[in-house]
Amino acid sequence: MDEKAFSKKTVEILNKIRRQKPLIHHITNFVVMNSTANVTLAIGASPIMAQAHEEMETISAFSNALNLNIGTLNPYWVDSMLIAGKAAGQRGIPIILDPVGSGATPLRTSAAKKILSELPVTVVRGNASEVMSLFANEEEIKIRGVDSLETVDAVRNGAKIRAKALKKVIAITGEVDFITDGTNDIEVHNGHPMFGMVTGTGCAATTAIACFCAVEKDQLAATACALGYYGLAGEEAAHVSNGPGSFQMALYDALYNMTEETMMAKLKIKPAKNCS
Numbered sequence: 395m396d397e398k399a400f401s402k403k404t405v406e407i408l409n410k411i412r413r414q415k416p417l418i419h420h421i422t423n424f425v426v427m428n429s430t431a432n433v434t435l436a437i438g439a440s441p442i443m444a445q446a447h448e449e450m451e452t453i454s455a456f457s458n459a460l461n462l463n464i465g466t467l468n469p470y471w472v473d474s475m476l477i478a479g480k481a482a483g484q485r486g487i488p489i490i491l492d493p494v495g496s497g498a499t500p501l502r503t504s505a506a507k508k509i510l511s512e513l514p515v516t517v518v519r520g521n522a523s524e525v526m527s528l529f530a531n532e533e534e535i536k537i538r539g540v541d542s543l544e545t546v547d548a549v550r551n552g553a554k555i556r557a558k559a560l561k562k563v564i565a566i567t568g569e570v571d572f573i574t575d576g577t578n579d580i581e582v583h584n585g586h587p588m589f590g591m592v593t594g595t596g597c598a599a600t601t602a603i604a605c606f607c608a609v610e611k612d613q614l615a616a617t618a619c620a621l622g623y624y625g626l627a628g629e630e631a632a633h634v635s636n637g638p639g640s641f642q643m644a645l646y647d648a649l650y651n652m653t654e655e656t657m658m659a660k661l662k663i664k665p666a667k668n669c670s
Contacts, residue, residue: 423465
């Protein structure tokens with residue numbers, strides 16, 4: 395697809411979300427639960443936040459996508475993710491993994507790798523250092539807390555190799571987002587530096603991916619379109635905000651009020667070049 399086709403696809407998927415109102419099961423971190431739920435609602439889907447072992451299979455039985463986020467991790471939550479993920483896998487619904495802080499501690503890195511090895515994860519979305527931690531040696535990982543010290547460009551080829559080997563979509567977000575399934579590569583040039591001033595905006599990007607993948611079978615296109623739409627919402631929010639606080643509120647409004655005309659005029663989603 396070219397840039398115009400991606401824009402049309404984004405409009406199509408967003409309209410489908412708002413018609414179908416898919417239920418997104420989030421097992422996510424304490425820091426972002428409220429904002430994640432609000433972003434899900436603003437996009438047009440329905441959130442459910444649950445992690446108790448006793449209800450994982452039941453919730454997975456009627457959800458349309460599963461969003462796994464390891465931001466405030468403990469072993470109980472890892473088991474919750476595995477129980478829910480196995481039930482989701484049996485139903486064939488998309489599983490989106492956000493390996494927050496993977497590479498920063500052994501617990502996070504091992505948990506992300508365990509989830510990837512035991513569950514049929516559909517999409518992995520992280521910053522460059524988090525993604526690198528999934529296929530690099532420990533001494534090669536450059537990460538500080540949950541912040542990336544690595545660039546998207548530096549891990550493109552590694553992401554392509556890993557995506558092809560795992561048969562998954564990998565999305566690396568940064569100044570320019572890079573999305574690959576190992577064969578096809580896409581870039582998203584929408585976004586704004588203000589995202590870096592508000593906690594949980596990366597987690598919310600993963601939420602957008604879960605919403606889009608819940609209604610679209612082409613998971614590569616869904617991931618790219620979700621990141622384009624979310625990045626553009628950030629651009630629109632930045633125009634009317636005065637700082638991080640007002641930006642967060644404006645972001646919800648921009649996600650909710652996004653028009654077809656705005657998306658067709660301003661989305662910058664395109665096939666990636668020079669990614670061999």
